[in-house]
Amino acid sequence: MENLPQYRKLYEVLRKRILTGVYQEGDLLPSENELSAVYEMTRPTVRHALETLVKDGLIFKKQGKGSIVRKPPQNIGILSIAGTASAVGVRYLKTDILQKPAVQAWPEDFPFELSELEQESGCIYMERLRYVEEEPVFYDINHLPNIYLPRIAQRSFENKSLFEILRQNYQIEIIGGEQKLKAVKPTVKIGQLLHLKPGQPVLYMERKLTTNKENFHIYSTIYFNSEKHAIFGTF
Incomplete structure (x- = not known):
């Protein structure tokens, strides 16, 4: 610091x-x-x-x-640039790592435009299932450019904030971003992960977060079970 x-x-x-x-x-x-x-x-x-x-x-x-x-609100500020842990509060949040950070090529059908350096560097891919008060609420898929992050695959992300790790260990700060969201029909896998009822839709979000590092964006795909939690944003 x-x-x-x-x-x-x-x-x-x-x-x-x-x-x-x-x-x-x-x-x-x-x-x-x-x-x-x-x-x-x-x-x-x-x-x-x-x-x-x-x-x-x-x-x-x-x-x-x-x-x-104050206690973090029941509504979840995922529409802000704050991370999920900040929006919910670590006392109420638990994280399971479904896929540990792994270096791979970017998906061919990636929804966001990449910089040339990001494209050339490949990505670090990880999947997390996040619980709020013991119930699965977020299925979170992250793609990070494979730059500025030495030995990140060796770090533990269990019950830890990705943003905190980036901030404290790599001096990477979130400064803005863009996102899209819509309700979609979940796949069988997502329905099982989030304990969705038959026919229950899921909120689907795509996020591209800008950081203080040139050519380094954080890309997230989030499936959110909104049955018991609302989301909000401050503008």
């Missing part, structure tokens, strides 16, 4: 403590003065970190009290 802005360093510390349960729902965070003293940061820097946590839906401000930890 050496190269991160000061506010971002504090944000990362507080965010991790909230998502790992060090700070529980309803807990009061240390005051701006206390955080400023402990982390030797100015109050505007501390305030910037707290405002970012508010935007992520991890805390809310209450007049006369301060910053209070």
Whole structure:
């Protein structure tokens, strides 16, 4: 985290403590003065970190009290550029790795346009099944360009956030993206993975996320069981 802005360093510390349960729902965070003293940061820097946590839906401000930890909402912010773990909260999310990261050629019918460097480099392919409160909700297929990611196939992704691994180990940050979504009839495989009822449709999403690295995009195909969860986005 050496190269991160000061506010971002504090944000990362507080965010991790909230998502790992060090700070529980309803807990009061240390005051701006206390955080400023402990982390030797100015109050505007501390305030910037707290405002970012508010935007992520991890805390809310209450007049006369301060910053209070909130439970991630039942609605899931998958329409934002935040990752699933950030949108749901790691305390409520479990991940099974169906296909460990493996280097391969890009699919011929890939739905997004690739840069020349991405095309030449091949991709890192992985599949994950993600549970919210013990129920399968996301079947997540990822394609990453095989650049900037030394030894990523050797890392464990079990119950871990892909975005966190990219951010902490490879300094790759999400800065924007595009996506398409529609309701589709699931295949037998997807119906079984997501425990869908006969005839129940599934929400299908294609996402291309832009990062701070040139010629490096994150490509995701997501099947989402929306029976008990809505999705939302902030614009």
